Amino acid sequence: MEAQGNLLKMKSNFTDSAVEYQLRLGDELVDLNQFIGQTIELQYQNQINCIACGKRTSKSFAQGFCYNCFQTAPQAEECVLKPETCRAHLGEARDMEFAQSHCLIPHYIYLAVSSGIKVGITRNTQIPTRWIDQGASKAVIIAEVPNRHIAGVMEVFLKDYFADKTNWRSMLKNEEATDIDIEAERQKAIDLLPTELKQYARADESVWELNYPVEAFPLKPKSLTFDKEATISGTLKGIKGQYLLLDNDRVLNIRKHNGYLVRISSM
Numbered sequence: 001m002e003a004q005g006n007l008l009k010m011k012s013n014f015t016d017s018a019v020e021y022q023l024r025l026g027d028e029l030v031d032l033n034q035f036i037g038q039t040i041e042l043q044y045q046n047q048i049n050c051i052a053c054g055k056r057t058s059k060s061f062a063q064g065f066c067y068n069c070f071q072t073a074p075q076a077e078e079c080v081l082k083p084e085t086c087r088a089h090l091g092e093a094r095d096m097e098f099a100q101s102h103c104l105i106p107h108y109i110y111l112a113v114s115s116g117i118k119v120g121i122t123r124n125t126q127i128p129t130r131w132i133d134q135g136a137s138k139a140v141i142i143a144e145v146p147n148r149h150i151a152g153v154m155e156v157f158l159k160d161y162f163a164d165k166t167n168w169r170s171m172l173k174n175e176e177a178t179d180i181d182i183e184a185e186r187q188k189a190i191d192l193l194p195t196e197l198k199q200y201a202r203a204d205e206s207v208w209e210l211n212y213p214v215e216a217f218p219l220k221p222k223s224l225t226f227d228k229e230a231t232i233s234g235t236l237k238g239i240k241g242q243y244l245l246l247d248n249d250r251v252l253n254i255r256k257h258n259g260y261l262v263r264i265s266s267m
């Protein structure tokens, strides 16, 4: 196998709780699960192209943008990271057409277990993709709200009671709190909501379980980057979240290298 293109975060498919990954190199998709246990090599071609406009950029901003798009592109607007700042429902956005399909649509507020339990939000089209990207092993929906702004408000409220970040080292080591009753936590979250938010709680949500294709988890994950090593090769031990797990506890965050021109080959 050999393929080359600009990296984008891995695509995932989900069947019977098992996660399958595809590496995206431009328009090319490479099924990755089949290479677990084998040697792969990734060679950075010393070129980054902006994931919004395609122009070459010497540095990647906010996971794949050129500086100009980071400042202006709707995909890089502040509300992507801080949904509570979204003003699309007031008719204000960098690009209202983009906002119609990304902000002014139903969003879910969820609890997920990736290391500990955490709260998060996502567009209704991104389930279970969002959880797979975070390497969650379990997740459950708390509420469905009509737009991104309300989702952000609910998340901010629940952040007083739940973490909102994943500890990526614990997630990769598969060090997971096993004593979490996610259904009880879901009920606790709903009970905490003030009246104006409680109306959006969803009844009877089932818990999602996600299993990742991993032969061996790293004991002390060491993060690799193409900025320091142009050639990264080794045995693929598994894939979890947006990370390739290689031998000797080395891990590569694919999403962090969005836009990097890379050639992959298997041996």
Ligand SMILES: [Zn+2]
Residues within 6 Å of the ligand: 050, 051, 052, 053, 054, 055, 065, 066, 067, 068, 069, 070
């Ligand atoms: Zn750009």
